[in-house]
Every structure is written in structure tokens, then in C-alpha cells.
Amino acid sequence: MSNLTVGSVSFGTRAPHSFTTPTQRYEALCSAVTNKLETKITAYTAGFLFNSTLSYVALIEKQRPAYLKGKLNAIGGHIEPGETPLQCQVREFREETGMTVNDWTQYAILRIPGSAEIHFFYAFTNDFFSLEQKTDERLAVHYLPDLHAQNYAGCVPNLKYLLPMALLHFKSFYTSIYEITEPA
Numbered sequence: 001m002s003n004l005t006v007g008s009v010s011f012g013t014r015a016p017h018s019f020t021t022p023t024q025r026y027e028a029l030c031s032a033v034t035n036k037l038e039t040k041i042t043a044y045t046a047g048f049l050f051n052s053t054l055s056y057v058a059l060i061e062k063q064r065p066a067y068l069k070g071k072l073n074a075i076g077g078h079i080e081p082g083e084t085p086l087q088c089q090v091r092e093f094r095e096e097t098g099m100t101v102n103d104w105t106q107y108a109i110l111r112i113p114g115s116a117e118i119h120f121f122y123a124f125t126n127d128f129f130s131l132e133q134k135t136d137e138r139l140a141v142h143y144l145p146d147l148h149a150q151n152y153a154g155c156v157p158n159l160k161y162l163l164p165m166a167l168l169h170f171k172s173f174y175t176s177i178y179e180i181t182e183p184a
Helices: 022-038 085-097 144-149 159-171
Strands: 004-006 009-011 042-051 056-061 075-078 105-112 116-125 138-143 178-181
Touching: 042 085, 042 159, 056 075, 056 144, 075 085, 085 116, 105 159, 116 159, 138 144, 144 159
Parallel strands: 042 116, 105 178
Antiparallel strands: 004 009, 042 056, 042 075, 056 138, 105 116
16 A cells, blocks of 8 residues: 655545545645745755666766765756756756656655655666766766675665665556655
């Protein structure tokens, strides 16, 4: 069973609040968004581009913030006002790699209470050769079995579970979005 959670309001069969009309759901959603804005939560996207055999993934080497400098991470960035997470992922990936990928699948939302919300996506290509480094963050294609064998050394810590989770989401035809909360 899967619940949709927006802020502290959960929608689903076991939701703590029962809404009987679309208006009540809309008001709860607006309240959750207002609460998020008041607590200054920053929203981001991050995407993994795999090859069609699921053996390679494109990653970047972060230059900022300082605590992530030198770590491998998914490709994405800050969601601009009025932009959906999907629009942001398409834009950020194009800005950082020169490649336009439109068919991203969202599979997870990672929340860090009081700080950030990160929307995770995956997509596929057979054209890794079209990727170009467009920013100061080094772009590279990595062999997934090597990353796994090295226990994701050199990666941001949550890639250890987020990369396999993306593959599991795809292989299982799971359609819900995983909700993850990490400590602040």
C-alpha cells in the first residue's frame, strides 16, 4: 500500500486526515506548501541516466557545496519558482551535459526535515557519447558493477541506496514514488 504525503498531510487509505471533497484536499495541499515555504525548504532534482543494458550511469563530481566537493552525485539542481520537478530535471540535465532528455521517471522524494526536498529521477540512453561537460563539475560515465564492488566509495552517501532503488523501481514496474526521510 502506498500513501502520498505532502508536508505533514498524508493522503491514502491509512491517512491521518480524511478528506471527503477535492476542495478539502486542495486546502490541505496549499497549507502544506505554505508551511514548506515558511520553513524555507529548498527543492532540488537529481537524475540518473543509465544505458539501455543498465550497466552504466552518468554522474557528476560535485564542486559545491564544500561538504560534497569531490563526491560523485546524480545530475540535477535547484527547482526554480513556477517550475515542476520534471521541468527542472530536463533543464538542469541539459545545462550540465548538453543533452536534452525528456523521458525522466520520478521514483523517489528524499526529505531532510527543515532543510531540503530532493526529487529523484531516472532515464535511459544509448548515446552517452553526446554528453558534454558544460559546467565546472566533472561529468563521467561509471560502470555500475564497479561502483557497487567499491561500496560506492567516492559517492555522496545516499547513492549507495538511491542508485539500486532506481533500478529496482524500473525492473519491478513499480509506479508509486518512494518517500524517504533522512535526518537533518
